[in-house]
Amino acid sequence: MHPEINPDYCKGCHLCIHVCPRKVYSKSEKISKRGAVLPNVEHPDKCVNAKKKKGEELSCELCVLSCPDQAIKFLED
Amino acid sequence: MEIEEFFRMDRWPNSYCPGCGNGIVMNCMHRAMRDMVNLDRLVMVGGIGCSARIDGYVFSDAIHTTHGRAIAFATGIKLGNPELDVIVIGGDGDIGAIGGNHLINAARRNMDLLVICVNNWIYGMTGGQISPASPHECMSTTTPLGNPEYSFEFVKLVAECGANYAARWSITHPFQLVNCLKTAFQKKGFRFVEVLSICPTGFGRNNKINEPAELYKFLKEKTYIMKDENRIAVNLDGKFPLGEFANIDRESYIESLKKIRG
Numbered sequence: 001m002h003p004e005i006n007p008d009y010c011k012g013c014h015l016c017i018h019v020c021p022r023k024v025y026s027k028s029e030k031i032s033k034r035g036a037v038l039p040n041v042e043h044p045d046k047c048v049n050a051k052k053k054k055g056e057e058l059s060c061e062l063c064v065l066s067c068p069d070q071a072i073k074f075l076e077d
Numbered sequence: 078m079e080i081e082e083f084f085r086m087d088r089w090p091n092s093y094c095p096g097c098g099n100g101i102v103m104n105c106m107h108r109a110m111r112d113m114v115n116l117d118r119l120v121m122v123g124g125i126g127c128s129a130r131i132d133g134y135v136f137s138d139a140i141h142t143t144h145g146r147a148i149a150f151a152t153g154i155k156l157g158n159p160e161l162d163v164i165v166i167g168g169d170g171d172i173g174a175i176g177g178n179h180l181i182n183a184a185r186r187n188m189d190l191l192v193i194c195v196n197n198w199i200y201g202m203t204g205g206q207i208s209p210a211s212p213h214e215c216m217s218t219t220t221p222l223g224n225p226e227y228s229f230e231f232v233k234l235v236a237e238c239g240a241n242y243a244a245r246w247s248i249t250h251p252f253q254l255v256n257c258l259k260t261a262f263q264k265k266g267f268r269f270v271e272v273l274s275i276c277p278t279g280f281g282r283n284n285k286i287n288e289p290a291e292l293y294k295f296l297k298e299k300t301y302i303m304k305d306e307n308r309i310a311v312n313l314d315g316k317f318p319l320g321e322f323a324n325i326d327r328e329s330y331i332e333s334l335k336k337i338r339g
Binding site for chain 1: 080084086089090091093094095096097098099100101103104105108248251252255277288289290293294
């Protein structure tokens with residue numbers, strides 16, 4: 001499983017970059033169509049859920065809980 | 078229950094500013110209630126303000142009421158149909174300042190309500206004026222030289238008024254907040270959960286903290302997990318203790334009403 005950011009929901013507050021203890025996210029140059037500077041999932045392999053399969057219980061999920069716009073979802077690789 | 082079934086995702090992206098703490102409160106609400114909530118029996122009541130607008134995003138019946146009167150409306154709803162689960166959500170200005178009297182009297186009655194107070198230290202929607210919860214010496218649009226007042230600690234006030242459950246967590250402690258909301262949702266009587274939150278537009282801009290992440294860090298530094306607390310309900314040192322301030326099983330209003338009626 002890896003985290004994915006929905007560019008339609010993200011407003012570019014970058015709280016995910018701040019809260020992630022493993023520095024999975026980083027700033028990027030990408031601008032969404034609403035004008036938000038999107039974060040980038042730079043190191044999905046560093047995430048604690050990287051080796052989890054679909055259906056398994058995820059751990060951590062601090063980025064999912066701390067995203068004010070519900071833009072982060074864990075998807076299957 | 079997935080997040081798409083709990084929130085009206087056709088209204089997304091939500092109307093909050095980038096980095097607003099209300100979205101994190103919404104996440105924690107969903108995470109806490111997804112296994113036990115029946116949306117047909119749930120009523121969300123909100124007053125006026127950014128945080129009170131969360132009620133419109135939940136896939137349940139919701140009522141958006143006048144400023145500060147959310148607890149009064151919710152009391153009527155609960156008395157009219159005691160089968161319902163009634164949740165009041167609002168900001169510090171709505172619940173603690175303008176609705177302060179409703180808050181302490183609902184706690185005294187031990188009315189069967191869950192009140193979630195999102196305390197971001199400022200009146201956010203109206204343009205960043207100080208509220209009774211603003212810390213001493215903080216800047217706002219109405220106090221450009223710093224706040225001369227000392228702030229209220231709503232959670233201690235409610236605990237002293239005899240509520241069944243009173244707890245405070247912050248958006249920087251989401252897992253503890255989820256567990257706290259789970260506990261509060263299952264209990265009877267008056268349950269009060271205060272969530273310290275961030276408002277980058279109203280509070281951060283006036284206090285020269287421009288990035289949401291900086292404000293998040295600022296809030297985390299201001300809070301600590303409660304050890305032994307003095308009971309004065311005014312914040313004197315600018316530090317915010319987190320934890321459960323009351324967890325008792327007093328007779329709730331609905332139960333005592335049934336007993337009186339026989």
